Amino acid sequence: MRRIAKVVVALLALAAIGLGGWRLHAAREGVVETSLAVGEIPARVFRPASGAAGPVLVVAHGFAGSQQMMQAFAVTLARNGYVAVTFDFPGHGRNPVPLAGGLSDDRAAAGALMAALGRVVEAAGRLGDGRLALLGHSMAADIVMRWAVPRPEVAAMVALSGFGPEVTADRPRNLLLLVGAWEPGFLQEAARKVVGPATEERVTYGRFDDGTGRRYALAAGVEHIGILYSRDALAESLAWLDGVFGRLGDGFLDIRGGALALLFGGLLALGWPLSALLPRAVAREEGGGMGWRRFWVVALVPAVATPLLLRLVPGRFLPLLLGDYLALHCALYGVLTGLLMWWRGAGWSRARPGRVALGAIGVAAYAMLGFGVAIDLLLTSFLPVGMRAWLVPAMLCGTLPWFLADEWAVRGPHAARLAAPATKLAFLVSLLLAVALDPRRLFFLVIIVPVMLFFLTVYGLVGRWSWRATGTPLPAAIGHALALAWALAATFPLVE
Structure with missing residues (x-):
């Protein structure tokens, strides 16, 4: 019965992957995507397949993001007649230039980001009909607003989850502010005040013709990252730009949340039947x-x-950025866990090293190729290029002790019920405690906690499947340590 169940799950998982992939591909029908040369800055152009020249919209990602995160907006706008341009800021994605200043020098960082934005805008300006708009998320919402304030040639602005510094009654021109309904109240209030003290949600103030158009809206049911896939955010952005430019597209919205859930849910479910291919490394299941x-x-x-x-x-x-702290946090956490396990009398592994190595390669390949390719294509840059490549072993020095100790502690015939999710939750709480102790230096860790929760949930499930198949926690521990080190080196911002 177990074999039959695994076959059924594998077929259902493949169907989900196929359906999700097909829906994501179908959304791009009628869109031509090409690369754009802007020196060392990686950039992509999304334009209507008809070749019609519409307004240019430069789309900027947020802190620790990359241009892949903004695809839903780029595809939506291209399907509706706009020329959308995405790119990677310095220190982000595949941009090889580190970000000046990091978190310690706001002026240097903002200067580097605005300089990169200016170069992309200059290159993108030759692609459309001469009209220009900007859209930015989080960090980029503030950067594009700062950049646009002294430039009246920017006809419209869409700011997602931004504070809005230096905004006046008519600069930047025609400003739409969107915030997730599940985002912190202070962020919602800050965005509301940009429009005016008596602002009502989803009410348009001012006029488009003189640039005083202002609007504030909440995107229902989403937080800081979810807003990038929100129907409300996509619909409000498209309607705002159509109003400013006097256009009427076909109303298509690239609402990809369901397709992404199918694709990644299928990839996760496929891990259970695939775990049967891992080599048995020990006769009886072991763990501390x-x-x-x-x-x-x-x-x-x-x-x-x-x-x-x-x-x-x-x-x-x-x-x-914060890679050194996170590596130390993981390493010390793992050492303390290991010492406490030794104090409690946990035994040692008797698994065959060769089979452990083969199992670890299988787990790492599943995490880094199965999930990694889809993440890199659809969510965020997942390929550690250039300087990032040598940061993988550096991060592994931290992730390996933690995963080895944690997996050994939560697996075994006598392991406490729900031990695995409990230790993952404790680790996330530990990161939040670190932020509370040093908020100025570590606040960025708050942003990555939801992403870490996703990764650790996946690792927990796959770790259990691997342990059942191989008999030892070691293959999952080694494979997942490598996968997380890879992910951190590929996604965290490079800084000088």
């Missing part, structure tokens, strides 16, 4: 897991002690 009466110390002490101890560690040693 123990009952909650003995395990709660192992689960909680590292979560509290790690951020407290790291308060004593100074400085930055990697050109990856």
